[in-house]
Amino acid sequence: MSDFLPEDLIQEILFKLPIKSLVRCTSLSRTWNSLIKSPAFISKHLQRTISSTDHQSLFLLRLCSKEREEQYSLRLDNQDFNEHMQLHFPFESFESYFHVIGSCNGLICLAKVIQRFTVSFIFWNPLIQKYVNTEPRILGHLYSFVGFGYDSRANDYKLIRMVNSQKSKFLSENFPKMELYSLNEGSWRSIPQTAPLRYDTDQHFSSAFLNGAVHWIANRADQHEGIHNVVLGFDMSDEIFLEIALPSCLDNVRPSCLSLLVYKESSISVCQASFLSSVQFHIWVMKEYGVVESWTELVLTFGAQGEGIPRALGIRKEELLMEKKRGWIVSGNLESQQVRDLRIWGEPFHTFTGSYLESLVLLDKGNATSYVYNSNGLAA
Numbered sequence: 001m002s003d004f005l006p007e008d009l010i011q012e013i014l015f016k017l018p019i020k021s022l023v024r025c026t027s028l029s030r031t032w033n034s035l036i037k038s039p040a041f042i043s044k045h046l047q048r049t050i051s052s053t054d055h056q057s058l059f060l061l062r063l064c065s066k067e068r069e070e071q072y073s074l075r076l077d078n079q080d081f082n083e084h085m086q087l088h089f090p091f092e093s094f095e096s097y098f099h100v101i102g103s104c105n106g107l108i109c110l111a112k113v114i115q116r117f118t119v120s121f122i123f124w125n126p127l128i129q130k131y132v133n134t135e136p137r138i139l140g141h142l143y144s145f146v147g148f149g150y151d152s153r154a155n156d157y158k159l160i161r162m163v164n165s166q167k168s169k170f171l172s173e174n175f176p177k178m179e180l181y182s183l184n185e186g187s188w189r190s191i192p193q194t195a196p197l198r199y200d201t202d203q204h205f206s207s208a209f210l211n212g213a214v215h216w217i218a219n220r221a222d223q224h225e226g227i228h229n230v231v232l233g234f235d236m237s238d239e240i241f242l243e244i245a246l247p248s249c250l251d252n253v254r255p256s257c258l259s260l261l262v263y264k265e266s267s268i269s270v271c272q273a274s275f276l277s278s279v280q281f282h283i284w285v286m287k288e289y290g291v292v293e294s295w296t297e298l299v300l301t302f303g304a305q306g307e308g309i310p311r312a313l314g315i316r317k318e319e320l321l322m323e324k325k326r327g328w329i330v331s332g333n334l335e336s337q338q339v340r341d342l343r344i345w346g347e348p349f350h351t352f353t354g355s356y357l358e359s360l361v362l363l364d365k366g367n368a369t370s371y372v373y374n375s376n377g378l379a380a
Helices: 007-015 019-025 030-036 039-051
Strands: 058-064 070-076 083-087 099-104 107-114 117-125 130-134 145-151 156-163 177-182 187-190 198-200 208-210 213-222 226-235 240-245 258-263 267-275 278-286 295-304 311-316 319-323 328-333 339-345 352-356
Touching (some): 007 039, 145 208, 278 319
Antiparallel strands (some): 099 107, 107 117, 117 130, 198 213, 208 213, 258 267, 267 278, 278 295
């Protein structure tokens, strides 16, 4: 039948199909296989999904169990954060959990760490059951920090990594080595250090990608201004670093006490927990990205001090997702101040959540590994 239909019409029909149906269509004919796996189709499908007003808003949720099992699922962006789909996790780590670097356009970036050294990174699209594994050129201790994101100009996914060979007592002595992995190129290359400043962070795998740049909370040090906190960014297209000043009250807060989160997919927010008679989250939102004067403080009162300090996981709509001390996930409304128990539990300090967009990314990569599942749900 496709021989009698214009290719543009065929594409319009295919664009309306779910991801898994599109993957099955690649086995129906050589023509459809070639079309659906073409970079142009994959890119156009992604752009249509991003610009669509009726696509379902989803969140990726990673939970870990005491038995060192990792559970990945997609959640609906509704009041109860209901489960939409379980994702089969095909990887094993015998020493520790994987670190989730981030999620971008349906691609999840993971780091495998053994004895505090990062030994490999994985780019994984669970909906099409493909992944790419790469080993870094520079062996790095956890003093490194990592970011993952999308270069829209080159239609490429990149991983930037800064590594300090050892933890210096004086931050100004740190001079990190930097390397970048390009999914299109399938290789690592060095990034030159262009500024005399030094950066460090306690949040080695915590970052936020938006507006074409990956961001971290970092210590900034130079001989004249001393050490203070900034938001450090790396533009994935221009491959240059940028800085955003924080509110002055956060200048000297230990970075491990701050959480950097994406705010409404277009800007950033920084969360700091404090406790007196009750636990409070001070959430600094940059209402206009890049405009320092637009930092605005919101406050969420959480509960009694005895419950411990929760960990901020993410912001969805007007709610802050948090992990309580014992691993239970709750959601706090920034307007009504109401906190709801979502009845979701994971091993403390290993839960990850972030927005998720279904895509065909990796379907055209010849170096991507495919996997399938048998009736028991095991990788075969």
